[in-house]
Amino acid sequence: MLNIAIAQLNYTVGDFTSNVAAIIGGMRTAFARAADIVVFSELAVCGYYPGDLLEDAAFLEQFEPALEKLLEASRQMPKLATVVGTVRRNTGAGKPLHNSLLVIQDGIIIAEYHKQLLPTYGIFDEYRHFEPGQQTACTLRIAGHHIGFLICEDGWNQPGRDYKINPFDALRRAGPELVISINASPSDIAKRTLRHSTLGKAAADTGLPILFVNQVGGQDQLVFDGASFALMPDRRIVFEAEQFSEDFQLIAFDEGNFTAAGGAALPIPSQGLSTEEFARRQIILGVQDYARRCGFSKAVVGSSGGIDSALTLALAVQALGAENVAAVTMPSGWSSEGSVSDSQTLCANLGIPLYVHPIASLVQQYGAGFKDAFAAPLQGLPLENLQARIRGTVLMEYSNSFGALLLTTGNKSEISVGYCTLYGDTNGGLGLIGDLYKTEVYALSRHINLQAGRELIPEAVISKAPSAELAPGQKDTDSLPPYEVLDEILKWHLEGRRMPQTEADAAYGFVQQLQAGDEGRQLVKRILGMVARNEYKRRQAPPLIRVRARAFGSGRQMPIAAKY
Structure with missing residues (x-):
């Protein structure tokens, strides 16, 4: 033997x-x-x-x-x-x-x-x-x-x-x-x-x-x-x-x-984890070892009152402990009331501190300075991005001052199409949910609540319409198709047959139906163009924890200055 x-x-x-x-x-x-x-x-x-x-x-x-x-x-x-x-x-x-x-x-x-x-x-x-x-x-x-x-x-x-x-x-x-x-x-x-x-x-x-x-x-x-x-x-x-x-x-x-040592029967292997539980454990182990190996014991997250930052905070607490995680909410002139109140409820549920750092006056000062220097008003997309960049700067100030690892909150759907601000919400040392599509973010959030037996992530956060809140009345669907549609296109384009067969078959079938009509073909073409145009953002973004077979980073090496 x-x-x-x-x-x-x-x-x-x-x-x-x-x-x-x-x-x-x-x-x-x-x-x-x-x-x-x-x-x-x-x-x-x-x-x-x-x-x-x-x-x-x-x-x-x-x-x-x-x-x-x-x-x-x-x-x-x-x-x-x-x-x-x-x-x-x-x-x-x-x-x-x-x-x-x-x-x-x-x-x-x-x-x-x-x-x-x-x-x-x-x-x-x-x-x-x-x-x-x-x-x-x-x-x-x-x-x-x-x-x-x-x-x-x-x-x-x-x-x-x-x-x-x-x-x-x-x-x-x-x-x-x-x-x-x-x-x-x-x-x-x-x-x-x-x-x-x-x-x-x-x-x-x-x-x-x-x-x-x-x-x-x-x-x-x-x-x-x-x-x-x-x-x-x-x-x-x-x-x-x-x-x-x-x-x-x-x-x-x-x-x-x-056989087991001593002649006994070996334990029967498990049937495996659910997709949500696998993702939860993968991310938790990833952030634990990343923080430990890089010398961090604490983490900070910008809390917008939205689902992405809520899930990132919940995962960070499970990985590092509530005593080592802090949240910062940074309302601007366009932030909804729920941006702060939902953040307060979330952080109370998680047992972590929430710091409030309003940025409306900073936005006004930047706008005034821009107009004085360039004789033009700061408006539209530059003004939207400014808010994200001010928030990113505040969070980096916190990270530098208190030695906390800044965790970014972008999901794979948004990162794919560039629905993020370079040097703003892309600031940070590690992305926890950057390899989860938006629909998976919702699924994992519900899974965490189910495991806890209570609403760690408030239902108000899960059920609200996603919005960057950088302009009056802004919703993600103003510039993107519903995430249930976007995610299937992205899975088909980014991962293809690297996915499990059932998931791949569903994505291929969905896109095939879309492309049967002119409107659907134009939508697919537009999304693929957005993915290609935003490679420069992904190249400068922090590393993210890989969950799927093909993640952004070393597993997908694409040129920036190219036409495709």
Whole structure:
């Protein structure tokens, strides 16, 4: 029987000291529990993904001392095999580095494997830094069992369409009893299902059980959900670790089957989270780790009395605690009464302070100064944008003065079409709901209230007509179609078949019906034009937490100065 310790941990990019300490801690726990092998995730030593730090000499110099610490720890734990992801120098032609897997035992590297398939799609850019490994299988005998090893993407080419080679082919010929794959697989709404189906097909095609070990935690706009799992050749998921939290599990493998250590049955994997609960957990973990890694313990949000700022505040409170979140309302001459009163109700419900900073006099001073300088009145769109920019400045003043992370409140629908003000409501350090369409903002708000069993987000906020309140009587629908229409067009255009099939089919069917008429075709053309024209705003906006398969940022790289 092979006893396997699964160490699903949260690493910080570049924090070699903490990462190595966490790995050694996992090794000690595994050794104490009589594990034969302990498995950590891809690039665990340095954290995933270091990007162009891989071109920094001081960064690269830390790998060897880190490895020496792991080897020394291994000498103190006889016979425990440690599987860990790190960076290794390439001694041959090509890029100078490999994305590597090491197996360490008794202070010696007993196996070394270099990732063969280096993704460059979506948020990935590994071929920028790494040289692919040789097209050979990596296998070892541990505790009498023949084990094969892979790194993340190497297990994702089972249909053979994306790369010329499939590392599973060499593994199958080598004939292991079990495949262990180490991963840094970022999550999105459909990712868990995709992992299960893709690796399930690989297991079925090869007849090999697979253990998939993932990392957990937020890193910039990415969130890794953990959810490590074991599956059988009949595609059954027989084990799954916790989702969105660190987890350490000991499982056994013998005669082609996984069991709990001690021979008991493994827990049955959950059916997964609802879309709203997934988004809530993804965002909360993302903001927690972003704030912690960037040195923030407090956050501030501009509260307009609208749904976007209300949801952002509710999520911030769940992530950081009410004692660490503050709201600022900044009424102008065009703000409705509900802008302040609804903000007051919301903040009372959440248990956070609400500061009132009126901006009407500042707007008047700016207008007078503009007229004196340029002999023209400040009016129309420039006057609307001025209000947003004054609010953004006030919030940045608060952030600078009190050390609070400013959270932006734009949703994906508005960011897509540029319904936001550069250097105004786009100011901030992180966007929590920037990968949620407006209709999803409403759905998540109701979900949070349902979970709480009361109105954390007031119904008056949820049910009011959305408005930027930058002009008298202004409504979002003055310049945009209803969000139920806009969001389907945006899903079709921005994500397409990257969405779950049912969601993609609905969006494609909706747009097809729209385009059957001239008015609908013109609307779709107008929305696509708005998306293209506002790339310059998105390029200058703060990072946002990725929730869907294709988010703005590194996952969607579009030119600014182009015609399309």
